[in-house]
Amino acid sequence: MSTRTPATSAPRRADRPDLTGTVLASPSGRFAVRVVARNVLVGAVLAGAVVLAALASLGYGEAGYGLAEVVRVLGGAPGPAGAEFVILTLRLPRVLAAVLVGLALGVSGAVVQSLTRNPLGSPDVLGFTTGAATGGILHITLVGGTALAVAGGAVLGGVTTALTVYLLAHRGGASGARIVLVGIGVAAILASVNSYLLIRAELDDAHRAAVWLTGSLNGRTWDQVAIVAVAAVLLVPVAAALSRRMSLVEMGDDTSKGLGVPVEATRRALLAVAVVLAATAVAVAGPVAFVALAAPHLARLVTRSSGPSVLTAGLVGALLLTGGDLAVRWVFAPVELPVGLATGALGGVYLTWLLAWRWRREGRRGGRR
Numbered sequence: 001m002s003t004r005t006p007a008t009s010a011p012r013r014a015d016r017p018d019l020t021g022t023v024l025a026s027p028s029g030r031f032a033v034r035v036v037a038r039n040v041l042v043g044a045v046l047a048g049a050v051v052l053a054a055l056a057s058l059g060y061g062e063a064g065y066g067l068a069e070v071v072r073v074l075g076g077a078p079g080p081a082g083a084e085f086v087i088l089t090l091r092l093p094r095v096l097a098a099v100l101v102g103l104a105l106g107v108s109g110a111v112v113q114s115l116t117r118n119p120l121g122s123p124d125v126l127g128f129t130t131g132a133a134t135g136g137i138l139h140i141t142l143v144g145g146t147a148l149a150v151a152g153g154a155v156l157g158g159v160t161t162a163l164t165v166y167l168l169a170h171r172g173g174a175s176g177a178r179i180v181l182v183g184i185g186v187a188a189i190l191a192s193v194n195s196y197l198l199i200r201a202e203l204d205d206a207h208r209a210a211v212w213l214t215g216s217l218n219g220r221t222w223d224q225v226a227i228v229a230v231a232a233v234l235l236v237p238v239a240a241a242l243s244r245r246m247s248l249v250e251m252g253d254d255t256s257k258g259l260g261v262p263v264e265a266t267r268r269a270l271l272a273v274a275v276v277l278a279a280t281a282v283a284v285a286g287p288v289a290f291v292a293l294a295a296p297h298l299a300r301l302v303t304r305s306s307g308p309s310v311l312t313a314g315l316v317g318a319l320l321l322t323g324g325d326l327a328v329r330w331v332f333a334p335v336e337l338p339v340g341l342a343t344g345a346l347g348g349v350y351l352t353w354l355l356a357w358r359w360r361r362e363g364r365r366g367g368r369r
Contacts, residue, residue: 053319057325094217098217104314105123130287216338289343
């Protein structure tokens with residue numbers, strides 16, 4: 001790995017943080033990651049917050065344990081009677097699923113928002129998660145089978161939906177605006193299909209599918225954790241490695257091509273990464289609302305960056321989902337409600353605030369003209 005100095009040589013004030021960072025490139029120069037000191041610090045804080053939320057979630061419940069007891073059990077030391085079974089067998093798969101699904105949704109949302117150059121662009125809005133839900137519902141209502149089989153159907157549905165959106169939007173290059181418009185239309189059609197499938201399904205299958213559609217982490221298994229873990233391990237580093245190209249693609253197709261970026265190849269690769277991450281997350285936890293939409297915005301807010309913050313968005317997504325799952329268990333105890341209820345409610349408030357903030361900002365700009 002070689003280290004290159006930032007492209008700009010303009011002097012900086014000593015009291016301002018270094019926002020240019022250092023570019024770490026592969027020996028071939030095909031992949032590069034820009035390391036910014038502030039982003040590293042924020043990422044470390046977020047990672048610590050995710051760990052604390054996960055430990056608190058492992059300890060909370062009808063059989064409650066302190067953080068020290070949870071750490072001892074995770075380290076293999078003997079704990080209170082039954083603690084190993086409760087923490088390692090019942091709660092750990094659920095908590096790990098929350099962390100990994102949130103990570104996948106956050107990274108996917110950051111990539112999609114960057115590609116579409118739209119602050120409201122996310123896998124939810126473009127129909128990718130809706131298509132994954134369609135694949136899962138079809139498997140639940142028509143085929144049945146295990147959770148792994150349903151996960152396979154969800155991944156296939158998400159990938160098929162994304163391919164359809166891309167092909168319909170591809171006209172001399174799939175621009176961000178066309179992808180958003182086509183995605184919204186496809187999402188509306190698939191939402192109607194999902195409602196029809198629920199109406200026609202048997203009562204037990206319809207109930208199972210309805211709970212899954214809300215976004216739930218109840219009863220997650222190690223097999224489901226393995227699915228999203230493999231996707232995260234393989235694809236999150238790819239998204240991080242392509243983040244520098246993604247920043248250039250945000251500048252527009254003509255500018256990116258002038259800088260030597262293969263725009264269409266980069267867009268297809270990033271879109272594939274985002275779709276598989278989102279579909280895998282839906283396969284494990286259902287279409288959890290608003291995490292993919294809110295995480296990239298919050299990541300840019302805490303890093304004070306105008307460009308995509310892929311890894312930071314992933315950590316924010318993990319914190320949102322892990323904290324949301326803990327909050328919904330605590331507020332509605334002893335009832336185990338789906339985590340999608342918490343993220344949906346918080347996401348609705350956040351989306352309202354975001355739209356109002358943008359409206360006020362545009363109004364101020366118009367008043368100055």
